[in-house]
Amino acid sequence: MKKITALFLSLMIMSPTVFADDDITVYLNEDELIFEQSPIIQNDSTLVPFRAIFENLDMVVQWFGDEQRVTAQKDDLTITLFINENTMYVNDTSVELNTPPIIYNDYTLVPLRAVSESAGAEVFWDGDTHAVYIETDNESDFDDWGYEVLNLVNEERAKYNVAPLKWDDSLAALAESHCEDMIDRNFFAHNTPDGQTPFDRMKAAGITYSSAGENIAAGQSSPQNVMDSWMNSPGHRKNILNPDFEYIGVGLARGGSYGIYWAQEFATFK
Numbered sequence: 098m099k100k101i102t103a104l105f106l107s108l109m110i111m112s113p114t115v116f117a118d119d120d121i122t123v124y125l126n127e128d129e130l131i132f133e134q135s136p137i138i139q140n141d142s143t144l145v146p147f148r149a150i151f152e153n154l155d156m157v158v159q160w161f162g163d164e165q166r167v168t169a170q171k172d173d174l175t176i177t178l179f180i181n182e183n184t185m186y187v188n189d190t191s192v193e194l195n196t197p198p199i200i201y202n203d204y205t206l207v208p209l210r211a212v213s214e215s216a217g218a219e220v221f222w223d224g225d226t227h228a229v230y231i232e233t234d235n236e237s238d239f240d241d242w243g244y245e246v247l248n249l250v251n252e253e254r255a256k257y258n259v260a261p262l263k264w265d266d267s268l269a270a271l272a273e274s275h276c277e278d279m280i281d282r283n284f285f286a287h288n289t290p291d292g293q294t295p296f297d298r299m300k301a302a303g304i305t306y307s308s309a310g311e312n313i314a315a316g317q318s319s320p321q322n323v324m325d326s327w328m329n330s331p332g333h334r335k336n337i338l339n340p341d342f343e344y345i346g347v348g349l350a351r352g353g354s355y356g357i358y359w360a361q362e363f364a365t366f367k
Contacts, residue, residue, distance in 0.1 A: 121136040122228045123136065123209070123229045123231065124229065124231065125153050125154075126233060130150075133149070133204070134202055136209070136229075137206055139199065140195060140196050143208070143210065144198070144201075144206035144208055145207065146206060146207075147207040148205075150213065154216045156169040156171040156174075160205065165179055165180035169212070171216070172351070172352070173351070174217075174356055175187075176216065181198070181199060182197050182198075183197045185215065187215045188353070192215065194208055195208070209229060210229075213231050217318055217351070217356065218231050218233045218318070219231070219233075219318065220232075239349075242319075242320050242347075243346075243349060246320045246347045247262065249321065250324070253337055254338060259338055260343075262342060262345040262363070263343060263345070264344070265344040265364070267302060267303075268304070268345060269346030270346065270348070271298055271304070272349075273348030273360070274298075274348070275295075275311075276349055276360050279313075279315075279358050280350055295311040295362070299362070304364065304366070305367045306364040307366070307367050308339075308341045309363060310339065310342065311336075312333045312360065312363075313358070313361075314326055314359040315353075315354075315359065323359045327361075336361070337361075339363065343364070343366070344363070344364050344365065345362065345363050346361070347360070347362075
C-alpha cells in the first residue's frame with residue numbers, strides 16, 4: 098500500500114491525556130450535530146462517535162468487532178480504521194493519525210478532523226467558542242473548484258508581477274480526462290501506462306502550442322490544499338509562475354486510490 102502522512106493541524110503532545118468536553122459543539126454545514134456520547138479530547142484532537150459522524154457525511158458504516166475495525170463507504174471511497182491503531186486507510190492508501198480511534202464508555206470514537214477531511218470535507222476549529230465546523234461541498238461547488246484554482250494561481254502570479262493566466266476549456270477538458278484516466282487505470286503519473294506524454298495528449302486533442310506544461314496532484318481535499326502542495330514543490334511552483342504561459346485549464350475527478358485527482362494544463366498557443 099502507498100503511504101502518506103496526513104497533517105491534520107492538531108498539536109501533538111507527549112502525554113495521552115483523555116477527557117470529555119461537554120462544551121464542544123460540532124456543526125455540519127451550519128447544522129448542529131447531537132451525539133449520544135459527548136466529544137472527547139485526546140492529545141489535542143477531537144474524537145466523536147464513528148457512526149454519527151460517518152452517517153452525517155452520507156457514508157455507509159460497518160463495525161467488525163472481531164477485528165476491532167470500522168469501515169465507512171460512499172461511491173468509490175472506503176475509509177478503514179482500527180481501534181488503538183494510528184493508521185487509517187483511505188482506499189488502499191495509508192494515512193498516519195495523530196490520535197487513534199478508541200472505545201470510550203462503550204462508544205467507538207474516531208478522530209473528527211481526520212475522517213471528515215478524508216471524506217472530502219473541510220474542518221475548522223474555533224478556539225474561542227469551542228466549536229468545530231465541518232463544511233461539505235455539493236456537486237455545484239465541486240464543479241467550480243477548477244475556477245477556484247485558477248483564481249489562486251493568478252493570486253500567486255500577482256505577488257511576483259507575472260501576468261494572469263486565462264482559462265481555456267480545451268485545456269480543462271484535457272486535464273479532467275487525464276484525472277479520470279489515472280483513476281480508471283490506477284496510476285499516478287504524467288505519462289500514461291502506454292507511454293503517452295502530456296504533450297502527446299495535447300497534440301491528439303488538436304492543441305498546438307509554443308510552450309506547455311502540466312502539474313498533477315492527488316489526495317488534496319480542496320483547491321487551497323492542492324495549491325499549497327504545488328506551491329511548496331519547486332517544479333510545480335515554476336509552472337504556476339512561468340511568465341511564458343498564457344492559458345490554463347484545471348481538471349479534477351473523484352475516485353481511485355487517493356479519493357481525488359487534480360491536473361493543471363498550461364500552454365501558450367501558436
